[in-house]
Amino acid sequence: MIKAKRIKIKLIKNRYLNVVQAAVFLYVYVNVKLVNEID
Known part of the structure; x- marks a missing residue:
């Protein structure tokens, strides 16, 4: 019982x-995508 827990x-x-x-x-991933789109 303890093991299962x-x-x-x-x-x-x-x-x-x-x-x-x-x-x-x-x-x-989202931050990298946003940075790439801004450049």
């Missing part, structure tokens, strides 16, 4: 990190 927390953490990475990637 730990795995669940790990999965939630991984999903959270993936979302954060995706958000950062999108943010950087």
